[in-house]
Amino acid sequence: MSDYTNAIEIKGVTKKYDGFTLDNISFDVPRGSIMGFIGQNGAGKTTTIRSLLNITAIDSGEITMLGMDHIKDEFAIKERIAVVFDEMPFHDIFTARELARIFAGIYPQWSDARFTQYLERFQLPQKKKVGQFSKGMKMKLQIACALSHGAELLVMDEATTGLDPVVRAEILDIFLEFLQDEGHSILMSSHITSDLEKIADSVTFIDKGKIMLSGYKDEILEHHGVLKCSKADYQNIAQEDFVSARLTDFGAELMVPDRASAARKYSGLLIEPTTLEDIMVYYTRGKKEWS
Amino acid sequence: MAKFKALLYREWRISRKLTVSQICAGLFFGIVLLMLRWSMLYGNMRELQEDLEAEGETLSSTLKLMFYLTTFTFASMFQLGFGRSAGAHKGDIQSGFLRYSYTMPITPAMRAAVKTAYMCIFRVVGYGIAVAYALFASIWYEPVSIDSTFLLALLIPAFFMICYDTIESALVLRARTAKKAGIMETCAGFCMMGAIIVLCGVMMNHMRERFDAVGLAEQQRMDGYIAQYGESKVAQMLLNGEITQDDPIKMMLGVFRDMLTEFIHAYIVWIVPATLLLIVLGFWLRKKACERRETP
Numbered sequence: 001m002s003d004y005t006n007a008i009e010i011k012g013v014t015k016k017y018d019g020f021t022l023d024n025i026s027f028d029v030p031r032g033s034i035m036g037f038i039g040q041n042g043a044g045k046t047t048t049i050r051s052l053l054n055i056t057a058i059d060s061g062e063i064t065m066l067g068m069d070h071i072k073d074e075f076a077i078k079e080r081i082a083v084v085f086d087e088m089p090f091h092d093i094f095t096a097r098e099l100a101r102i103f104a105g106i107y108p109q110w111s112d113a114r115f116t117q118y119l120e121r122f123q124l125p126q127k128k129k130v131g132q133f134s135k136g137m138k139m140k141l142q143i144a145c146a147l148s149h150g151a152e153l154l155v156m157d158e159a160t161t162g163l164d165p166v167v168r169a170e171i172l173d174i175f176l177e178f179l180q181d182e183g184h185s186i187l188m189s190s191h192i193t194s195d196l197e198k199i200a201d202s203v204t205f206i207d208k209g210k211i212m213l214s215g216y217k218d219e220i221l222e223h224h225g226v227l228k229c230s231k232a233d234y235q236n237i238a239q240e241d242f243v244s245a246r247l248t249d250f251g252a253e254l255m256v257p258d259r260a261s262a263a264r265k266y267s268g269l270l271i272e273p274t275t276l277e278d279i280m281v282y283y284t285r286g287k288k289e290w291s
Numbered sequence: 292m293a294k295f296k297a298l299l300y301r302e303w304r305i306s307r308k309l310t311v312s313q314i315c316a317g318l319f320f321g322i323v324l325l326m327l328r329w330s331m332l333y334g335n336m337r338e339l340q341e342d343l344e345a346e347g348e349t350l351s352s353t354l355k356l357m358f359y360l361t362t363f364t365f366a367s368m369f370q371l372g373f374g375r376s377a378g379a380h381k382g383d384i385q386s387g388f389l390r391y392s393y394t395m396p397i398t399p400a401m402r403a404a405v406k407t408a409y410m411c412i413f414r415v416v417g418y419g420i421a422v423a424y425a426l427f428a429s430i431w432y433e434p435v436s437i438d439s440t441f442l443l444a445l446l447i448p449a450f451f452m453i454c455y456d457t458i459e460s461a462l463v464l465r466a467r468t469a470k471k472a473g474i475m476e477t478c479a480g481f482c483m484m485g486a487i488i489v490l491c492g493v494m495m496n497h498m499r500e501r502f503d504a505v506g507l508a509e510q511q512r513m514d515g516y517i518a519q520y521g522e523s524k525v526a527q528m529l530l531n532g533e534i535t536q537d538d539p540i541k542m543m544l545g546v547f548r549d550m551l552t553e554f555i556h557a558y559i560v561w562i563v564p565a566t567l568l569l570i571v572l573g574f575w576l577r578k579k580a581c582e583r584r585e586t587p
Contacts, residue, residue, distance in 0.1 A: 053393065053394050054393075054584065055390065055393045055394070055584050056584060057584060075396045075397075075398060076396075078394060078395060078396040079396040081394070083391070083394035085387065085390070085391060087387050088387070089386060089387035089388045089390065089391030090386060090388060090391075091304075091305050091382060091383075091386045091388065092386070093304070093305065093308075094304065098304060101297065101300060102297045102298075102300060102301050103297075104293075104297065105293040105294055105295075105296055105297020105298070105300070106293075106294050106297050106298070106395055106396065106397065107395075107396070108293075155394075
């Protein structure tokens with residue numbers, strides 16, 4: 001069962017709600033990599049993750065995780081994955097030690113030694129009620145729980161949202177350590193794209209329930225660029241060559257999906273490297289021109 | 292088994308505060324009983340009891356019976372409420388654990404089994420404590436001899452609590468938001484009230500027939516006296532105490548006990564299997580509720 005190429009494979013998944021549709025989405029998370037799953041609030045990130053975890057029943061499509069069917073082998077999969085949400089999901093009355101007792105019963109591969117190591121590393125008290133923890137401490141505790149039962153795949157839904165940069169950096173280091181094992185993979189949903197730029201190998205960008213981009217992060221960043229020009233030059237640029245254009249008092253800034261081709265075609269114009277955040281902004285505008 | 296134990300521990304841990312407070316309330320009630328009995332033996336109520344005994348033995352017995360029934364009722368209500376899971380489910384929703392739990396390797400059957408087992412364990416504990424209270428009260432107040440009738444009578448509230456738990460679980464566990472859980476809890480309360488009304492109807496019908504029979508027997512007895520001695524003689528006999536005014540009260544007490552015995556013996560045949568069936572039904576309904584995946 002450990003013989004799989006992609007930790008997650010999503011093919012043609014559709015889920016309809018009133019006013020929102022997850023529309024025929026497909027992407028893979030290669031084994032041993034970290035994928036950033038980006039999109040604005042309400043784009044469909046959480047719905048996709050819930051579909052993966054079979055919390056939400058999909059209308060059509062196929063999902064495999066760790067080489068197994070996400071419905072048929074649901075409980076076998078769930079013993080080998082860990083999930084981290086944006087909010088700590090434990091009752092405030094528990095202590096870290098009590099949580100360890102519960103997790104040790106639920107997960108056959110639970111390692112108490114590893115959990116204690118994480119607690120010490122994160123400087124989390126073992127006998128203090130978690131209700132008295134700060135947001136950062138709660139998140140660290142959730143991550144300590146997630147990483148102590150031998151999971152091969154870590155799924156995170158906005159896990160770093162609301163945390164200060166120091167805690168975020170500390171947590172990102174932990175994720176990179178987790179990936180040291182080649183069999184481990186991470187799917188990390190976030191709208192903090194700077195975190196993903198630091199650690200992600202690949203990126204999937206979803207908007208209004210549709211996948212806009214999916215691929216290796218470096219390739220996406222290499223291919224995209226921001227073309228800066230005057231308003232007069234902007235009139236000469238073909239509509240199909242850019243995603244959307246931001247018009248300012250001083251000129252125009254255009255997101256081009258093929259930087260090399262644009263550079264050749266519009267050789268006199270300046271094309272700058274871009275960021276995931278800019279890509280997200282230009283793709284989600286919904287109209288060709290905006291200011 | 293390890294998963295089951297871990298989840299049972301979790302269930303206990305999140306309900307511990309409520310259960311401990313229920314036990315404390317039960318103990319507090321025990322202390323009140325002790326003070327009451329103390330007062331009847333050595334305090335102000337001793338005078339009252341002596342006055343009642345002077346008035347007639349039956350009035351004293353009636354007072355004792357009132358205390359007994361009060362003890363019996365409260366003992367049942369307090370102890371048999373142990374282990375209800377609606378509050379725990381709402382806590383799971385509010386803390387986010389419900390959503391998180393669906394990412395864990397826990398099957399709906401296991402969730403349902405844990406909830407059912409937790410309910411059963413605390414029902415047994417509650418039933419044991421209620422029986423202990425009932426015995427305690429019987430020895431203290433001595434209104435009736437101790438036999439299986441009063442102990443079996445405790446099965447009625449136990450049955451109701453399990454019935455309530457089954458209805459509540461079926462409805463509340465289906466909720467995926469705290470607001471919905473609150474609404475479902477209210478619905479369960481109404482359903483339970485409906486069930487109580489139906490059972491009360493059955494009991495009242497049973498009692499009416501029994502009291503009608505008593506009334507008739509008493510009427511015939513008095514008619515017999517009047518026919519034999521004449522109205523004035525019967526009145527004279529009442530004044531002389533040859534027919535005591537306590538007789539009807541004594542008779543009513545006897546009737547109450549006989550009626551309860553009859554009721555228990557008539558319905559015990561189905562109360563026990565119905566309780567077991569409800570436990571199985573409760574498990575199935577919980578499992579169905581846990582199979583619902585949509586969480587907020």
